[in-house]
Amino acid sequence: MNLSLQSIVKRFDTVTAVDGVSLEIRDGECFFLLGPSGCGKTTLLRMVAGFCAPDEGRILFNGQPVNDLPPHRRNTGMVFQNYALWPHMTVFDNVAFGLTVPGRTCPAPERRERVGRMLKAMHMEDMARRKPNQLSGGQQQRVALARALVIDPACLLLDEPLSNLDAKLRLEMRVEIRRLVKQLGITTIYVTHDQKEALSMAGRCAILRQGRVEQVGPPRDLYERPANRFVADFIGGANLVPGKVRAVINGLVTIATAFGEWTARDLHGAFQPGAAVALAIRPEALHLRASSGTDLNRFAGRLTETIYLGEATEFWIRMSDGFVIKALESGPGIPGGPALPAAAAPAVEIPFHVNPDDVIVLAAE
Numbered sequence: 001m002n003l004s005l006q007s008i009v010k011r012f013d014t015v016t017a018v019d020g021v022s023l024e025i026r027d028g029e030c031f032f033l034l035g036p037s038g039c040g041k042t043t044l045l046r047m048v049a050g051f052c053a054p055d056e057g058r059i060l061f062n063g064q065p066v067n068d069l070p071p072h073r074r075n076t077g078m079v080f081q082n083y084a085l086w087p088h089m090t091v092f093d094n095v096a097f098g099l100t101v102p103g104r105t106c107p108a109p110e111r112r113e114r115v116g117r118m119l120k121a122m123h124m125e126d127m128a129r130r131k132p133n134q135l136s137g138g139q140q141q142r143v144a145l146a147r148a149l150v151i152d153p154a155c156l157l158l159d160e161p162l163s164n165l166d167a168k169l170r171l172e173m174r175v176e177i178r179r180l181v182k183q184l185g186i187t188t189i190y191v192t193h194d195q196k197e198a199l200s201m202a203g204r205c206a207i208l209r210q211g212r213v214e215q216v217g218p219p220r221d222l223y224e225r226p227a228n229r230f231v232a233d234f235i236g237g238a239n240l241v242p243g244k245v246r247a248v249i250n251g252l253v254t255i256a257t258a259f260g261e262w263t264a265r266d267l268h269g270a271f272q273p274g275a276a277v278a279l280a281i282r283p284e285a286l287h288l289r290a291s292s293g294t295d296l297n298r299f300a301g302r303l304t305e306t307i308y309l310g311e312a313t314e315f316w317i318r319m320s321d322g323f324v325i326k327a328l329e330s331g332p333g334i335p336g337g338p339a340l341p342a343a344a345a346p347a348v349e350i351p352f353h354v355n356p357d358d359v360i361v362l363a364a365e
């Protein structure tokens with residue numbers, strides 16, 4: 001099933017939770033809504049499910065308007081952020097619940113068969129008689145998924161389905177949900193504030209900010225070609241350096257900043273000399289080692305922080321004007337550099353360079 005959201009607006013008193021969202025979601029697509037807390041993700045998903053009505057705009061399923069259809073006639077399966085399992089019901093009854101609402105009832109033997117098949121698919125067939133409080137977070141999560149899927153929905157709606165799980169289980173469930181959704185070929189809208197979840201699972205992803213869509217695209221596009229500062233910062237936490245375009249020559253843009261001149265690839269020919277811009281530079285694009293090659297984008301600053309992250313280390317480098325630029329190196333220290341963190345005394349001078357292809361030029365806003 002394909003979904004079309006057309007200029008959707010939803011207000012709560014003085015808050016405009018969803019502010020003119022238009023999205024086209026293709027049949028069988030795993031589509032993500034990604035944005036910070038409070039940007040309107042849940043509200044948007046609830047409108048798709050039919051739990052609340054838009055103040056403006058239209059929602060179409062396969063080209064048919066559904067604004068006036070109640071939730072049970074929309075044929076969507078929803079997993080709520082807190083799972084919303086009924087504590088007094090067994091796992092079996094929780095999953096079977098969707099098959100008891102008007103229009104979805106089916107004979108008891110068929111119900112048993114469908115619930116059984118769903119629990120099996122979730123590796124939960126041995127737990128049918130348990131109550132939710134006798135289950136781990138991950139198991140409750142599977143019950144919520146089984147309940148959403150047992151009705152054989154045309155579309156699956158997931159609201160931060162992994163947010164209550166511990167880090168390890170979250171990674172496992174990412175893979176499992178991705179496999180399940182792919183195997184079923186079901187159109188899915190997945191809401192999260194976790195960029196890693198979105199990058200690793202999404203077919204396409206919409207970045208939301210204050211009820212509006214900032215950018216839509218496959219994860220790689222969002223990461224490599226962010227449309228603006230918000231997206232560059234929200235996904236991957238880019239360094240944002242203010243500057244001014246100095247010249248555009250031979251497909252390269254030179255940009256003056258407070259601590260030196262940068263060179264970037266001029267992808268769109270969009271910038272004129274004198275234009276105020278922001279450079280977005282990913283922490284992992286900074287190379288903290290002396291290397292041969294061109295002289296472009298070579299700088300040095302003073303090390304102010306070393307943050308050990310296990311598989312990588314983050315370095316904060318203070319530039320001459322006080323701007324702190326962050327660098328990320330895989331491994332425990334700077335390859336070929338001083339032994340760290342022992343030698344990472346503040347004020348060590350750190351040279352670095354950045355490939356012009358990794359310097360993203362954005363409008364200053």
Ligand SMILES: Nc1ncnc2c1ncn2[C@@H]1O[C@H](COP(=O)(O)OP(=O)(O)O)[C@@H](O)[C@H]1O
Nearest residue numbers: 012015016017036037038039040041042043044
């Ligand atoms: N039922 C409601 N009544 C009043 N305000 C609401 C209600 N639901 C959501 N909001 C407000 O709408 C905005 C978006 O909320 P929500 O959709 O829950 O965001 P998200 O899921 O992205 O965290 C927030 O400012 C929130 O406080």
Ligand SMILES: [Mg+2]
Nearest residue numbers: 041042043081
């Ligand atoms: Mg929410």
